[in-house]
Amino acid sequence: MAKGPAGSKSAKTPQDSIGAGGELHQVAATAQTQLTTNQGLPVADDQNSLKAGPRGATLLEDFHLREKITHFDHERIPERVVHARGYGAHGFFQAYAGNEELTKAGFLCDSKVKTPVFCRFSTVAGSEGSFDTARDVRGFAVKFYTSQGNYDLVGNNIPVFFIQDAIKFPDLIHAVKPEPDRAFPQAQSAHDTFWDFVSLTPESMHMLTWVMSDRAIPRSYRMMQGFGVNAFRMINADGESKLVKFHWRPKLGTFSLIWDEAVVISGADPDFHRRDLWNAIQAGDFPEYELSVQVVDEDAAAELDFDILDATKIIPEEIVPLRPLGKMILNRMPDNFFAETEQVAFCPANLVPGIDFSEDPLLQGRLFSYLDTQLSRLGSPNFQEIPINAPKTPWQNLQRDGHMRMRVDPSRTSYEPNSLDVNAPREAGDEGFQSIPVLSDGPKIRQRPESFADHYSQASLFYRSLTPPEQRHIAGGFAFELGKCAEVKIRRRMLGHLEHIDSSLAAEVADKLGMTGEAEPITPTVKPNHGLGTSDALSQYLDAPKSIAGKKIGVLVTDGTDPKLVDALVKKAAAEKATVEIIAPKAGGYTPLNEDRRPADHALEGAPSALFDAVVIAPSEEGVLQILKFAAAVDWLRMAFAHLKVIGHVEESAPLFDAAGIDPANDAGIVKVKGAKVGDFIEAAKQHRVWEREAQVR
Ligand code: HDE
Numbered sequence: 001m002a003k004g005p006a007g008s009k010s011a012k013t014p015q016d017s018i019g020a021g022g023e024l025h026q027v028a029a030t031a032q033t034q035l036t037t038n039q040g041l042p043v044a045d046d047q048n049s050l051k052a053g054p055r056g057a058t059l060l061e062d063f064h065l066r067e068k069i070t071h072f073d074h075e076r077i078p079e080r081v082v083h084a085r086g087y088g089a090h091g092f093f094q095a096y097a098g099n100e101e102l103t104k105a106g107f108l109c110d111s112k113v114k115t116p117v118f119c120r121f122s123t124v125a126g127s128e129g130s131f132d133t134a135r136d137v138r139g140f141a142v143k144f145y146t147s148q149g150n151y152d153l154v155g156n157n158i159p160v161f162f163i164q165d166a167i168k169f170p171d172l173i174h175a176v177k178p179e180p181d182r183a184f185p186q187a188q189s190a191h192d193t194f195w196d197f198v199s200l201t202p203e204s205m206h207m208l209t210w211v212m213s214d215r216a217i218p219r220s221y222r223m224m225q226g227f228g229v230n231a232f233r234m235i236n237a238d239g240e241s242k243l244v245k246f247h248w249r250p251k252l253g254t255f256s257l258i259w260d261e262a263v264v265i266s267g268a269d270p271d272f273h274r275r276d277l278w279n280a281i282q283a284g285d286f287p288e289y290e291l292s293v294q295v296v297d298e299d300a301a302a303e304l305d306f307d308i309l310d311a312t313k314i315i316p317e318e319i320v321p322l323r324p325l326g327k328m329i330l331n332r333m334p335d336n337f338f339a340e341t342e343q344v345a346f347c348p349a350n351l352v353p354g355i356d357f358s359e360d361p362l363l364q365g366r367l368f369s370y371l372d373t374q375l376s377r378l379g380s381p382n383f384q385e386i387p388i389n390a391p392k393t394p395w396q397n398l399q400r401d402g403h404m405r406m407r408v409d410p411s412r413t414s415y416e417p418n419s420l421d422v423n424a425p426r427e428a429g430d431e432g433f434q435s436i437p438v439l440s441d442g443p444k445i446r447q448r449p450e451s452f453a454d455h456y457s458q459a460s461l462f463y464r465s466l467t468p469p470e471q472r473h474i475a476g477g478f479a480f481e482l483g484k485c486a487e488v489k490i491r492r493r494m495l496g497h498l499e500h501i502d503s504s505l506a507a508e509v510a511d512k513l514g515m516t517g518e519a520e521p522i523t524p525t526v527k528p529n530h531g532l533g534t535s536d537a538l539s540q541y542l543d544a545p546k547s548i549a550g551k552k553i554g555v556l557v558t559d560g561t562d563p564k565l566v567d568a569l570v571k572k573a574a575a576e577k578a579t580v581e582i583i584a585p586k587a588g589g590y591t592p593l594n595e596d597r598r599p600a601d602h603a604l605e606g607a608p609s610a611l612f613d614a615v616v617i618a619p620s621e622e623g624v625l626q627i628l629k630f631a632a633a634v635d636w637l638r639m640a641f642a643h644l645k646v647i648g649h650v651e652e653s654a655p656l657f658d659a660a661g662i663d664p665a666n667d668a669g670i671v672k673v674k675g676a677k678v679g680d681f682i683e684a685a686k687q688h689r690v691w692e693r694e695a696q697v698r
Contacts, residue, residue, distance in 0.1 A: 086122030105354030126187025140226030166365015212477030214256035479512035554612030558623020
C-alpha cells in the first residue's frame with residue numbers, strides 16, 4: 001500500500017468532530033493514506049489527465065479529472081456581507097463562583113465546568129481578502145457550546161453602534177462598502193458615501209468618535225476589549241430579571257497601533273492580526289479575556305439620563321461598575337480555516353435559559369438577520385449540522401430534509417403531537433427556554449422614542465475622558481478621513497457636528513483640513529450636555545499596564561553584531577513574556593562577532609520597524625556602514641522614531657542616526673544598550689509609546 005507523507009494528519013470526518021456515531025461518514029482506516037476519489041476509489045495517477053495518446057485530446061471519460069475540477073470550481077461560498085475578514089480560535093470559558101443570584105444560565109453558574117468556545121474576530125467593511133489593520137470596528141463573536149445548547153455573544157470592540165434602529169443597517173453598510181459605480185475604496189470608511197450618510201445621521205456621532213480613535217486600529221486581537229453593545233437581560237432561578245451590558249477585558253491590556261504605522265503594516269503584512277494570534281497560540285501564550293456585565297435594575301434603568309435600549313449609548317462605569325462573571329482562554333487554532341472559521345455561523349438569537357433579549361430595536365433586527373444571512377452564505381437550513389455550528393449537546397426536533405441533510409432520522413413521525421413514536425422528542429416544559437413576560441403594550445407605530453434623541457453628549461464625554469495623545473489621534477482620524485472626501489459640503493457638515501461634540505476638537509480638525517470657519521451650522525434636536533464629567537475607563541492609556549507581555553521586539557543586526565546582546569535581549573524579553581525577532585540585511589542570516597552563522601527571522605527589506613512594538617538597532621561598526629546604503633535601513637529607524645517606539649541602540653549605530661537626522665541624546669525613549677546590558681531598554685519599552693515625542697513628528 002502506498003504511504004502518505006510522513007507526519008500527515010488523518011482527515012477528520014464531520015462525525016468524528018461532533019463525536020456522534022457516524023459510521024456512514026467514516027473513511028476506512030486502511031484507506032486513509034491512499035488518495036481516493038470522493039466515492040472512495042483509490043486513484044492510481046493524480047498527475048496526468050486521461051488522454052487519447054500522450055499528445056492527444058483529453059477524454060470526457062476522465063471522471064477523476066472532472067470530479068476534482070468540479071469540486072474546485074465550487075470551492076468558494078459567498079463571503080459574509082459584513083465582517084467578511086476574520087480569524088478565529090478555540091478555547092474555553094470558566095465562570096467564577098457566585099453568579100447564581102444574577103442568572104440561572106448553567107455555564108455561568110458552575111465554576112468547575114470549562115465550557116468549550118469558538119471565538120471569531122473580524123473587521124467589518126473589508127472583503128475577505130482585505131488587510132487586517134484597516135481603520136474599522138472589530139467583531140468579537142463568541143460561541144459557547146454549553147450543556148444547554150449553544151449561546152452566542154456576538155459583539156464588537158467598540159461599546160456603541162452607528163445607528164439606533166436595524167432598518168438603517170443596509171444603508172449604513174451600503175455607504176461604507178466600496179462605492180457601487182467604481183468598486184473602490186476597499187476596507188475604508190475614508191470616502192464620500194460613508195461620510196455623506198453618517199453626516200446626515202446624527203445618531204452616529206458617538207460611534208464615529210470611537211471609530212476615529214485608536215480603538216479602531218487595535219495592536220492585536222489579544223489586546224482588544226469586547227462589548228455586547230445591545231442591552232440584554234439575565235434571569236435567575238427565582239425568575240428575577242435585570243438588564244445587563246456585556247464586556248470582555250483582555251488580560252494583556254488594551255493597546256493600539258498608530259495610524260501611520262497601521263498604513264505601513266497593511267502593505268508589509270496584510271495578515272498582521274492573524275499572524276499575531278496564530279503565533280501566540282502556537283507558542284502556548286494563550287490569550288485571556290475576562291467577561292463582565294454591568295447590571296441595572298429595570299426600575300433604575302428608567303432613572304438613567306439616556307435610554308438603555310439605545311445602542312448609541314454606554315453606561316459609564318462610574319455609574320454602574322463591571323461585575324466579573326468568568327474568563328475565556330483561547331488555546332487552539334482551528335485545524336482547517338474554511339471548515340471552522342469560515343463556516344461558523346453566529347446568531348445573537350442563540351440563547352440559553354437565564355439570558356434574554358431587551359427591546360433594543362437594533363438587537364431586535366439582528367435577531368432576524370443572522371439566521372437569514374446564513375441561508376444565502378452557507379446555502380442550506382441545515383448549516384447547524386456543520387461541526388463548528390453543531391451543539392455539543394444532543395439536539396433533536398421534527399425539522400427534516402433540505403440541502404445537505406447529514407443526519408439520518410429513522411422515525412416514521414416528523415410531526416407533533418404524535419402517538420405513533422413513543423421516542424419522539426417532546427416539549428421540555430419548565431426545563432425549556434421561556435421568554436420572560438416583559439410587558440409590551442403600545443400603538444403599532446414607526447417612531448423613534450424621544451429618549452433616543454441626544455446624539456452628542458456621550459460623544460463629548462468620550463472625547464473629554466481621553467489622554468491628550470488619544471484626543472490628538474481622534475482629530476487626526478477625522479482630518480484624514482474627511483480629507484479623503486472630495487465633496488466639500490460633506491466636510492463642512494461634519495465640522496458642524498463636531499462643534500457639538502467639542503469645540504476644540506472641531507477647531508483642530510478644521511485647522512488640519514485648512515477649513516477654519518467653514519463649518520455648516522447644525523441644529524441638534526436636544527442640546528448637548530457637556531457637563532457629564534469624565535470617565536477614566538474610556539481611556540486606553542490612563543491606566544494601561546506597564547508591560548511588554550505579548551509584544552514583539554525587533555532587533556536590527558548585521559554581520560559582526562555582538563551575540564551577547566542578542567542573547568540577553570531574548571532572555572530578558574522571555575522573562576517578560578515578550579518575543580524577539582531578528583532582522584538582518586539578508587534572509588539567510590548573519591554572522592555575529594566570533595561566532596558561526598545564525599538565522600534571521602526577516603530580511604530588512606521585508607520587515608519595516610512598523611511590525612514591532614519596540615526596536616533595537618544593533619549593527620557592528622562595519623555592518624552599519626554597509627546598511628547605510630539602503631533606504632530600508634534609514635527608514636527602519638526613522639519610522640520607529642515617528643511611530644513613537646522605544647529604541648535601543650548600540651554605540652556603533654551612530655552613523656545610522658546621523659543619516660536619519662535623529663539625535664539619540666535628545667529623547668527619553670532612545671536607550672543605550674551594550675553587551676548583556678539591556679535592562680534599561682526593556683524597562684523603557686514597557687511604556688508602549690513615547691507620547692512626549694509626538695509633537696516633534698506629527
Ligand atoms: Fe452584525 N451581522 N448586524 N452586528 N455582526 C453579521 O451575520 C447585523 C451589529 C457582528 O464572526 C451578519 O453571519 C444587523 C452590532 C459580528 O461571523 C449579519 C445589524 C454588532 C458579526 C449581521 C448588525 C454586530 C456580525 C453578517 C443592525 C455588535 C460577525 C454575517 C441591526 C454588537 C460574526 C453573519 C462572525 C455579522 C447583521 C449590527 C456584531 C448580516 C442587521 C450592533 C461580530 O447577519
